[in-house]
Amino acid sequence: MEHIELFFKSIFIDNMVFATFLGMCSYLAVSKKVSTAVGLGAAVIFVMAITVPLNWLLDQYLLQPGALSWLGEEYASYDLSFLSFIMFIATIATMVQLVEIIVEKFSPSLYNSLGIFLPLIAVNCAILGGSLFMQSREIPSLGLAFNYGISSGIGWFLAILAIAAIREKIRYSNVPPALRGLGITFIITGLMAIGFMSFGGMLTGGDEPKAKEETATVDVVKEDAQKELANNNTKVVE
Amino acid sequence: MAFKDSKLITDPLADNNPITIQVLGICSALAITAELEASIVMSIAVLFVLGVGNVVISLMRNIIPSKIRIIVQLIVVASLVIIVDQVLKAFAYELSKTLSVFVGLIITNCIIMGRFEAFALANGPWRSFLDGIGNSLGYAVILIIVGFFRELLGSGTLLGFPVLGDPIEKTGVYAFGYENNGFMLLAPMALITVGIIIWVQRTKNPALIED
Numbered sequence: 001m002e003h004i005e006l007f008f009k010s011i012f013i014d015n016m017v018f019a020t021f022l023g024m025c026s027y028l029a030v031s032k033k034v035s036t037a038v039g040l041g042a043a044v045i046f047v048m049a050i051t052v053p054l055n056w057l058l059d060q061y062l063l064q065p066g067a068l069s070w071l072g073e074e075y076a077s078y079d080l081s082f083l084s085f086i087m088f089i090a091t092i093a094t095m096v097q098l099v100e101i102i103v104e105k106f107s108p109s110l111y112n113s114l115g116i117f118l119p120l121i122a123v124n125c126a127i128l129g130g131s132l133f134m135q136s137r138e139i140p141s142l143g144l145a146f147n148y149g150i151s152s153g154i155g156w157f158l159a160i161l162a163i164a165a166i167r168e169k170i171r172y173s174n175v176p177p178a179l180r181g182l183g184i185t186f187i188i189t190g191l192m193a194i195g196f197m198s199f200g201g202m203l204t205g206g207d208e209p210k211a212k213e214e215t216a217t218v219d220v221v222k223e224d225a226q227k228e229l230a231n232n233n234t235k236v237v238e
Numbered sequence: 239m240a241f242k243d244s245k246l247i248t249d250p251l252a253d254n255n256p257i258t259i260q261v262l263g264i265c266s267a268l269a270i271t272a273e274l275e276a277s278i279v280m281s282i283a284v285l286f287v288l289g290v291g292n293v294v295i296s297l298m299r300n301i302i303p304s305k306i307r308i309i310v311q312l313i314v315v316a317s318l319v320i321i322v323d324q325v326l327k328a329f330a331y332e333l334s335k336t337l338s339v340f341v342g343l344i345i346t347n348c349i350i351m352g353r354f355e356a357f358a359l360a361n362g363p364w365r366s367f368l369d370g371i372g373n374s375l376g377y378a379v380i381l382i383i384v385g386f387f388r389e390l391l392g393s394g395t396l397l398g399f400p401v402l403g404d405p406i407e408k409t410g411v412y413a414f415g416y417e418n419n420g421f422m423l424l425a426p427m428a429l430i431t432v433g434i435i436i437w438v439q440r441t442k443n444p445a446l447i448e449d
Binding site: 018019020021022023024025028029082083084085086089090093094097119120122124125127128129132133136176177178179180181182183184185186187189190191193194197 | 265343351433447
């Protein structure tokens with residue numbers, strides 16, 4: 001049940017493109033033709049399905065506060081989480097290189113049609129964003145991390161496929177000259193995002209107190225800080 | 239500063255804007271612009287990372303093997319972003335909560351990789367520095383325009399100060415029956431706002447129109 005929920009949530013509700021604007025650059029640049037869009041989308045699904053679980057393992061056994069406790073008790077207090085950006089991006093760059101080699105070997109035609117965009121997957125924010133969201137949302141198990149990677153990839157694939165199909169058709173319509181190309185693509189994406197917002201009620205019935213949780217944690221931190229301040233003040237007075 | 243060098247700064251501000259013309263670095267431009275303050279902080283972060291990163295890459299351009307240059311570039315950016323992230327966490331904790339993962343996503347901001355590839359690998363440090371500053375200012379212009387309109391129309395404030403009056407006591411503009419357009423704060427309106435900026439820009443300068 002948890003898996004199904006996460007699957008649909010990351011495809012529709014938290015769609016990478018429409019809810020968090022990740023991977024917009026390649027989304028806008030490669031969406032002129034459906035065939036290239038499908039190629040890139042498939043590559044993104046593949047890379048995400050590998051990197052998110054890998055980064056989950058890294059986060060769990062190396063980076064999190066206390067993650068190094070498997071080495072021995074004296075390491076339990078280490079917190080390497082500030083290194084997570086560099087570790088995540090290194091994993092991603094390596095995996096993209098690997099995918100490039102595999103695609104070149106098994107499907108030269110796909111390799112040629114993707115051209116420069118294959119290495120650019122390394123700098124596609126959706127991929128790094130997937131890993132960072134995986135970390136900040138504290139996904140609890142390896143299986144769920146794999147699920148999250150693959151379903152966010154599918155969500156991205158869906159978005160780029162839809163926009164490519166629309167852009168192929170819009171060539172025949174009479175768009176104001178100044179809006180042609182980039183401008184109209186932005187506006188269509190905006191309208192699609194409005195459509196995708198309505199998926200928000202799919203799992204929760206529409207009353208998810210999402211924003212409140214975050215402010216609550218901030219408040220707690222503030223209170224703690226204030227208490228500390230108060231303590232310090234009293235000490236000074238004493 | 240020679241004329242040719244000053245063009246490095248002024249060009250990206252309008253006619254070669256990284257966001258509206260080169261189509262780079264869109265993600266963060268859209269995601270964090272619901273508040274003006276976040277937009278400004280993000281712009282400063284990118285200014286730092288791109289300015290310093292461009293100089294570093296430019297200094298190393300003759301010793302980077304071209305096969306692994308993407309990994310080298312990513313490591314340079316990632317180190318700079320770690321600095322930004324730690325500084326933000328130390329001095330502006332709540333703001334770093336608002337920006338959440340998007341600070342990390344500066345690493346994959348295409349403007350940075352794009353400028354490294356297109357400029358810093360082929361030019362000296364001083365020109366690369368100017369190019370970095372110019373492009374991040376071009377990015378900042380769009381971010382600030384979008385942030386300005388979204389915060390003004392969405393919550394009636396600028397940088398957190400109420401400028402349109404008090405929506406509850408019905409003072410200022412609200413006395414005439416104006417209401418905050420909460421939709422401006424949601425994701426879709428960011429896209430449409432950028433679309434409108436592109437529309438205005440290309441209407442003013444028809445040379446930029448795509449076919």
